[in-house]
Amino acid sequence: MSRRPYIRPMSQTTWYMRNGRYKVYMLREMTSFLVGFYTFLTIYALATLASNSPQVWNSFLSSQQSTGMIALHGFALLYFLFYQTFPWFKLAPKAMPVQVGEKTLPGIYIVIGHYIVWAVLSAFIFWLAGVI
Amino acid sequence: MNIRQIELEVMRYDPEKDEAPWFQQYSVPCQEDWAILDALNYVKDELDTTLAYRWSCHMMVCGSCGMMINGEPSLTCKTFVRDLPDKVRVEPLENFPIERDLVVVLDDVMQKLHQVQPYIVRKDAPPQEDKEFTQSRGALMKFKQLTMCINCMCCYAACPQYGLDKNFIGPAALALAHRYNLDSRDQGKSDRLDILADHDGVWECSFVGACSEVCPKHVDPAAAIQQMKIDGAMEFWKQKLGMPGDKS
Numbered sequence: 001m002s003r004r005p006y007i008r009p010m011s012q013t014t015w016y017m018r019n020g021r022y023k024v025y026m027l028r029e030m031t032s033f034l035v036g037f038y039t040f041l042t043i044y045a046l047a048t049l050a051s052n053s054p055q056v057w058n059s060f061l062s063s064q065q066s067t068g069m070i071a072l073h074g075f076a077l078l079y080f081l082f083y084q085t086f087p088w089f090k091l092a093p094k095a096m097p098v099q100v101g102e103k104t105l106p107g108i109y110i111v112i113g114h115y116i117v118w119a120v121l122s123a124f125i126f127w128l129a130g131v132i
Numbered sequence: 133m134n135i136r137q138i139e140l141e142v143m144r145y146d147p148e149k150d151e152a153p154w155f156q157q158y159s160v161p162c163q164e165d166w167a168i169l170d171a172l173n174y175v176k177d178e179l180d181t182t183l184a185y186r187w188s189c190h191m192m193v194c195g196s197c198g199m200m201i202n203g204e205p206s207l208t209c210k211t212f213v214r215d216l217p218d219k220v221r222v223e224p225l226e227n228f229p230i231e232r233d234l235v236v237v238l239d240d241v242m243q244k245l246h247q248v249q250p251y252i253v254r255k256d257a258p259p260q261e262d263k264e265f266t267q268s269r270g271a272l273m274k275f276k277q278l279t280m281c282i283n284c285m286c287c288y289a290a291c292p293q294y295g296l297d298k299n300f301i302g303p304a305a306l307a308l309a310h311r312y313n314l315d316s317r318d319q320g321k322s323d324r325l326d327i328l329a330d331h332d333g334v335w336e337c338s339f340v341g342a343c344s345e346v347c348p349k350h351v352d353p354a355a356a357i358q359q360m361k362i363d364g365a366m367e368f369w370k371q372k373l374g375m376p377g378d379k380s
């Protein structure tokens with residue numbers, strides 16, 4: 001008897017089509033494109049600031065207020081909420097369980113804690129931006 | 133008892149004859165309380181004695197009957213015919229080389245389980261001859277769920293990261309390492325850190341979470357790995373800031 005184990009190939013480019021679970025994962029990973037876009041946007045915004053010209057800066061600001069841009073920002077916000085924020089906050093109690101005595105603290109407290117921190121940080125940023 | 137006819141589509145591979153695996157159909161009259169393992173046993177006993185597959189306990193204890201059932205890594209003794217359609221496809225666990233038919237080669241994961249030092253490591257003197265290590269119930273609860281693993285390797289079959297890169301230590305072995313890291317009697321955490329914090333260790337995991345979803349014992353390796361990432365990051369910053377690290 002000779003051994004000749006057979007190795008099933010796994011496609012490097014289409015493996016995630018194998019099941020629904022992997023597809024959702026890939027949709028989540030796709031947020032990295034948006035992260036890339038916002039990185040680029042921030043650098044661009046800094047460059048316009050560095051130009052020291054109020055005109056350039058203002059035209060940058062108004063370019064962000066076009067319908068297309070607002071739609072894009074809205075889309076990005078929803079995409080992040082549904083593929084990052086909500087799922088991660090839901091999983092947070094698993095990644096950082098808190099044990100008190102012999103029991104683990106109910107996960108809901110940790111989830112709520114995350115939402116509170118998020119709200120406080122958002123409020124701080126709105127305050128910095130002069131919105132509130 | 134009602135009999136239901138199930139079409140089993142079983143992957144076959146004979147290393148001495150076949151160039152590649154192929155599917156063979158068996159029509160199996162299943163009783164309503166049968167698991168897929170019973171259907172396979174029927175094939176072996178009544179239809180085709182050449183079919184090779186592993187099993188032992190038929191009660192979710194031994195961990196040897198893991199296979200792909202309709203594409204999902206599952207214990208065949210735990211997956212019931214009544215929960216499945218009339219056509220069922222059975223394949224050997226994904227991401228592993230096929231030895232023969234439904235039997236896979238597990239050498240790689242065995243070596244990985246060994247690699248994480250899955251035993252209590254002591255730096256201090258062991259307890260005296262007639263004494264034992266004591267452990268509170270609270271300390272036990274920290275890792276008890278992780279001891280439930282039966283090494284069925286369904287999690288490796290589900291993990292795309294392991295599929296793409298066989299150097300990744302993978303879910304069950306990392307969960308096992310975490311089990312010992314969390315054990316109050318153990319002092320081997322820093323020894324394990326070299327392997328775990330390596331890029332083939334916890335950071336390779338992208339938290340797809342597939343491993344935890346398929347685990348028949350609810351071990352939740354994905355959660356264990358995320359906890360280790362947090363642990364590892366804390367250690368890193370403690371060392372950077374010159375703070376005293378973990379005692380072990």
Ligand code: SF4
Pocket residue numbers: 280281282283284285286287288303304307343346347348349350351352353
């Ligand atoms: S963690 Fe779960 S799926 Fe993985 S080997 Fe252990 S029991 Fe099986």
Ligand code: SF4
Pocket residue numbers: 290291292293294302303336337338339340341342343344353354357
């Ligand atoms: S969570 Fe990590 S170990 Fe589990 S399936 Fe995903 S990549 Fe693999």
Ligand code: FES
Pocket residue numbers: 187188189190191192193194195196197198207208209210
């Ligand atoms: S036969 Fe032992 S776990 Fe299924």
